[in-house]
Amino acid sequence: MMFEVNGGRLAAIALKKLGINRIFGLIGYQATYLFDGFDEEGIEIFDVRHEQAAVHMADGAAQVTGAVAVAVTIGGPGFTNAISAVLKAQTANSPLVVITGAAEPFKRDIGAMQEIDHWNMVKDYVKWSVEVPTAQRIPEYIYKAVQRAVNGKPGVVVLAMPVNILSEKVLLENIDWPGDEITKRKVIHPEVADVKRMLDLLSSSKKPIIIAGSGMLYSHAEEELRAFVEKSGIPVYTINAGRGSVPDGHELAFGLGRPLEGGPQLYGFKNADTVIIMGLKLNFTIGYGKPPIFDARQNFVQIDIDPEELGRSGRKIDVGIVGDLEETLKLLLEEVPNFSLPSFDQWKEELRAREAEYWQEFNKTYLGYSGAKVNPVELINLIQSELPPDFISVVDGSNALFWGLLLLKCTGAGHQLIGPSGILGPMGTGLPLALGAKAAQPDKTVLLYTGDGSLGFNLAELDTAIRLGIKIIIVVHNDGAWGLPKDTQNRLFKKRNYAVDLGITRYDRIVEALGGQGELVTSREEILPAMRRALEAEKLACINVIIEESIMSPGTRLLSLIETDNSGKADKG
CATH class of the missing domain: 3.40.50.970 (Thiamin diphosphate (ThDP)-binding fold, Pyr/PP domains)
Known part of the structure; x- marks a missing residue:
């Protein structure tokens, strides 16, 4: 028939x-x-x-x-x-x-x-x-x-x-x-000579680091990366869709690899003698691989599946490897025994000491606030304490984005999504990204940490989520303003503000009107009870938190300084 x-x-x-x-x-x-x-x-x-x-x-x-x-x-x-x-x-x-x-x-x-x-x-x-x-x-x-x-x-x-x-x-x-054959991902094998040159460079290195990006996820190379890190003893930072490829908590994982958040990674990036970039573009999100984030004298190794990405930013690349990350890491693991890599334990201890110093100073600076509104650092620390270890976070906004990426932990590739990822950098993507993540991983807890301005871009998708039964938890970092532009105006124009104040939008009431669960949080004491109710809810839950707007993240200040420097001095170091 x-x-x-x-x-x-x-x-x-x-x-x-x-x-x-x-x-x-x-x-x-x-x-x-x-x-x-x-x-x-x-x-x-x-x-x-x-x-x-x-x-x-x-x-x-x-x-x-x-x-x-x-x-x-x-x-x-x-x-x-x-x-x-x-x-x-x-x-x-x-x-x-x-x-x-x-x-x-x-x-x-x-x-x-x-x-x-x-x-x-x-x-x-x-x-x-x-x-x-x-x-x-x-x-x-x-x-x-x-x-x-x-x-x-x-x-x-x-x-x-x-x-x-x-x-x-x-x-x-x-x-x-x-036929299925044409749709299979074709593997690009690296040149053995290039891999050996990388290992030869590492043999004389004292302070190497790895920064692993989205290529880790799409090459499915997380296991190989962890094995190589453990075998070589090289500290690793992770970024973008590759965030968590070596999970936070691992002895050689040093967390977020985005310098824009202004975290402890800045010390490692500046003081390493060898930087290994894996599956990551050298664009503005990584400081182009140049000063002031990095040092011009560092040895740079870049591994990418696309030869055009090698040194695209103008950064001098000492060893360039073209190949699939999974295959490249497998070859590295095979070749490591043939090279005498030194111990990097002293370097690891130095990084841990600097990391501890950073957080000690950070806590002095940011946990001393005692005003009427909520401190974003306390907010994120408290909500994170209630989440399961394998939660997926989606972070969106400007000031809210920098806070979320700096403080939220990640335990696996594909477990932290940046709303404005890529060089286009559009805000407002967080809500649909989170809904797509939950649709594809329905058994995972998905947290959207978003600024109040950015949530408004795709607000109608709250209806989509509630109508289709897509349960995520939304925490709104509500400071009633466009945070990054306001901070930029304050610096450039001595607090003369225009077009940046939004007022307090009651997103909790909007969610309730659509059939979800909404709560307004105005004090520290209300955070944990609200978070527990959100986790227990059977539908989308929104916690609308009134944040003290004067507490700007280190990343907001760093990006504001870099992007408003039109002199070219930052690029020259």
């Missing part, structure tokens, strides 16, 4: 064959056949209130699983609504496939509804963006899209599917399925 399906159903079948069992999207005429196909094939649909949230949710799912995720929009305004999210995901190297509808090609240039060449709007900024030509070829393009999203440096692929090919009927028996 011949089995006939339309193009929308065929797309769903192709996704299902590739093990993709959920999509994030917003329905509309051009996507109607796609959504009908998803329903027919049993693909879980997370329907949102705005297209940018669909892409952000897919981004969140990809970052906690290390696997490709799919978002769906209509063409025209649906896709243009999603463009910022598409570019954010690309600059963060999240493996996504974004499927969009499109107007019928035979109606081009006569003013058809939502007629716009939208896939070409982003072709210069994503890995691949193309219009699917026929219904018969939908599986071919979906398989190619997944292949391109996950291979090499991960990123975003956009597939535009005109509504006429989505409604067109095809016989399943006539489809030439590409």
